[in-house]
Amino acid sequence: MSKPIPQPQETFLIGNVKDVDPDFFVESLQRLQELYGEIFRLTFFKDNVIVVSSHELINFVCDESKFDKKVAAAISELRNAGGDGLFTAHTSEPNWKLAHKILMPAFGPQAIRDMFPSMMDIASQLILRWERFHGEEIDVCDNLTRLTLDTIALCSFNYRFNSFYHSKMHRFVEAMINVLMESGRRSQRLSLQNTLMVTTTRWYYNEIAHLHNLCDEIVKERRENPNDVKDLLNRMIHGKDPDSGYQLSDENIRYQMLTFLVAGHETTSGLLSFALYYLLKNPHTLQKAQAEVDQYDEIKIDTLNKLKYIDAVLKETLRLQPTAPGFILQSKEDRVVLPGGYEIRKDDSIIVLLHKLHRDPKIWDQPEEFIPERMLNGGYENLPANAWKPFGNGQRGCIGRPFAWQESLLTIALILKHFNLEFVDPSYNLRIKQTLTIKPEGFKIRVRSRQQIDISLRKDVKQLENTFEKAKSNDTRNLRPMAILFGSNSGSCQSFAETLASEAPLYGYNATVSTLDSAVGSLPLDQPVIIITASYEGKPCENAKQFVAYLESKPKLEGVNYGIFGAGHHDWVKTYQKIPLYIDQLLENAGGQRIIELGEGDAGGDFYGAFESWKENLFQMLRKGTGEENVISEEKLSIEVVNSKRNFGQITMDIGFVLENKILVQANEIVPTIRHLEIKLPKGQTYHTGDYLAILPSNPIEIVYRVLKRFNLATDTQIRILSSTSTFFPTNNPISVFDILSGYVELSQPISKKQVEILAILCKNEKEQEQLLRLGENLYETEVLNKRASILDVLELYPSCELSFAQYLRMLPSLRVRQYSISSTPLWNAEVVTLTIDILNTPALSGVGQHIGVASNYLGNLKEGDRISCAVRTSNARFHPPEDTKIPMVLIAAGTGIAPFRGFIQERAAQLVCGRKVGPTVLYYGCRSQDDNLYFDELDQWSKLGAVKLRIVFSRQATSEKRYVQDLLWEDRDEIKNLYCNGARFYTCGSARKVGASVKTCFIKIIQDVKQCDEEEASKILEEISQDRYSVDVFT
């Protein structure tokens, strides 16, 4: 008996139409695949669609003796435009065979080789255009679409769209996108519905006519002015089937032309865009690819087949993002039984879903990772049959593959040879735009010319000098240049960099601020290079990844004078300050000269104080021997506030909407208020289970009012901030002090030692001054740092301190974004996330009032319908449920650390409901009391469903003894061992200090017990396991 194919619940008459979004058809199928697995059925009205995605099934249906291409769904509608052109023709149609025979030679090796000069012609236009865009934002897809459209038109029909010479893309592209989108939508409607939509239908056929007219004009022009170029058009006009002598009709030529224009440029520009995205996201691969092209002075036709690494990059890109995301087949026989016992019929459309085939864990190791190396040294050649199918199947596979490959190798090689690349928004996560093909949406880069580094640097300096000459207050003509480079995810290092730059003129320097990645290959020799950067799980910040990879490539950097300040947090014991230290070492190895010893700021200690002291030392060192050592001066206190945009740690924030904000737990003596928020993501954003949401908050109104009161300002007092150097404040236009205080600065950071000293100097009352001086010295740690006293706290205690408002602003760091684990799964809703928030509102350690956490209270106070600046951020690559749903998971959380795991379990529950096999999931959850046993009802339901086994302990429950998750883990050590042996993945989430550290110690103990080894060996084993089986996410 055959096995039933899983299918989502059908709706009367329309079947599963509502289960897919026609504008995100492929993403809908991918989501359904995650729910239903390797095969599922959908019914659209009367049509049956079977979606297959595992290698085993796809390998079976790719057997051409049993299956053939089916012209169905959107492709069938596309026949309205493409008729019986190669792509939309049925295999049985005579014109398919005829055109196939005539055109195959046009894509043979020599023919493609002959197209190289035309390809180079268009690629050079792109390079020239990017040279002109040096340092400016470039919309990658837009530019590459211009390139591929112009290339296919020039190579095939000797026609020039001249896309690089117009600001708007050619009208052909708009009409083509409209036709593709509408064909997709039409395939989701009944034909009667389509007929009734008179206006849309008329518009659709007008757009098709526009496409046809262009093709007809080109043919007409060629017939009137014949030439002997061996391009596709001439082959179509003059070519004959050698056996029958038949030729293509003019109508069919028009269809073929349209087919080539459409099929030949969308897919390739997608491939190129995705390739650049992955290279940028994986700087080591970028380094390797760049090193490969650097071996050749010039990119010639014969260079291309030597570019093995770039070839692997393109293959790996198409594995992860097959730009034609699937193809449709049908059985040649009435009934066929697929592996697994599923029976299908001849009429069924079989959709081969490439995204999932290319991630089948049975074939691909670390399927989500971009690893071009897997395609090298026989890796590609030894892949099982039909494991990599971006170009389709058999005789109906892509005829243009060699064309696309040559064009892509050439374009990537030229881009890497000419430019260093950088994300405009380093936290950009892939968003997909879908027509018939897929492309990255909103992907923007900046490029810097590699050949002309010297010239452009000089140009920059000149421009800056001009600006400075115009500046009113400071005569900066005699300032010396300084380059400040930062790596920063959440904004503190960027804020330090900007502070340093804004003070530099006081010490005789004119500083520029930019990301570390922007300095790849262009570290200046004629000025001090100051680096301020952090580490994340021992890895570089998003905008420093390329820089680190660059240093690892061992460049020669003699003559570079540098100083580094590292931001870190001591909770990351093993990787504390790892990246700043690493950069320091690499720069030294490369021949750089240290101006000053590495400075260390601990975000869990006197973070700002450490930076202040290091900054003072830096300027002292720089002025040594210049006779200007002691000019810290009055100027430093007389503030001049400065220019440019608000600092969000380089993240592009969009607007989301609050759909719900409810209390999960009402605060009591032992538990804070905990809230559950539902947020509609900004348009176009989506997420993976385990990702974060970055939030840009506003300061609590209570604190803003305290500041206004201390400085005797009204809420609507308007100020204008003027400056001669860069800053995160908005400058030149009037803005209210209320807006500045709410949205631009951190108000509750502990005051630094240096700042205490400054306040002491400004005290008019001698007694207060004395007290403050003591506070800045031996009492600093106990009375200030440990109590986290802010500048405001101190000012309120010492009223005689005459600090001006401008000076106060100057002392404040810029407001940071905060991150929150997403506590839902996209399988529940791909456009909406939930957050689980501890609202921080406790008596301040300073003893002055309450400590009101900025972001948690901001979120806590939002109402339904409120707008919120936010952006999805991908989490650590391993902090997601495994691709193979059968792998067991052990989830360990305390408090709101449950957040990501609610998403993990929700995902497995959804998969279970849809009939998928899921491995055991055990949740170890530490709560204080029954009150903060978050999401208990839901978890209980999911546990009854079999999606999770709950192991919950309480540390403050009056009726039971005090117990923590590690106690339970130890008790369950035999089960933990079994789960480990069955391939389980382990995840911990919560505070680093509390749950992170104690769970780790417990695991070491368990390993000691199982292996009968000492602690050192057990720690080593745990470290090895942590490479891919144990992931920790902490909320410090």
Ligand SMILES: Cc1cc2nc3c(=O)[nH]c(=O)nc-3n(C[C@H](O)[C@H](O)[C@H](O)COP(=O)(O)OP(=O)(O)OC[C@H]3O[C@@H](n4cnc5c(N)ncnc54)[C@H](O)[C@@H]3O)c2cc1C
């Ligand atoms: C990857 C990641 C995921 C996260 N996920 C979540 C999540 O799902 N849910 C969640 O609730 N949080 C989560 N967090 C934590 C979150 O980002 C914020 O750090 C937290 O909400 C506090 O931010 P805040 O702006 O409200 O507080 P802030 O204004 O930043 O105040 C916090 C600071 O105040 C200090 N402080 C604490 N108590 C006092 C006191 N009594 N007196 C003086 N100072 C004090 C702390 O040491 C800390 O430095 C996550 C963090 C990370 C890094």
Ligand code: HEM
């Ligand atoms: C990276 C770039 C490309 C990708 C990923 C790609 C992918 C594909 C796929 C998957 C198919 C099979 C579709 C199906 O079975 O329904 C296909 C067919 C086709 N492609 Fe491509 N393609 C690319 C570039 C090109 C180029 C540059 C051209 C033209 C110069 C082209 C022309 C065609 C044609 C004409 C067909 C239909 C072939 C037939 O059925 O006889 N493609 N392509």
Ligand SMILES: Cc1cc2nc3c(=O)[nH]c(=O)nc-3n(C[C@H](O)[C@H](O)[C@H](O)COP(=O)(O)O)c2cc1C
């Ligand atoms: C998820 C996460 C991981 C971190 N990993 C490390 C680390 O490995 N080593 C370290 O010294 N600090 C680590 N930190 C602390 C940050 O480096 C520190 O907060 C720094 O100030 C951040 O700088 P930024 O705001 O400029 O991004 C980590 C912080 C977070 C949130």
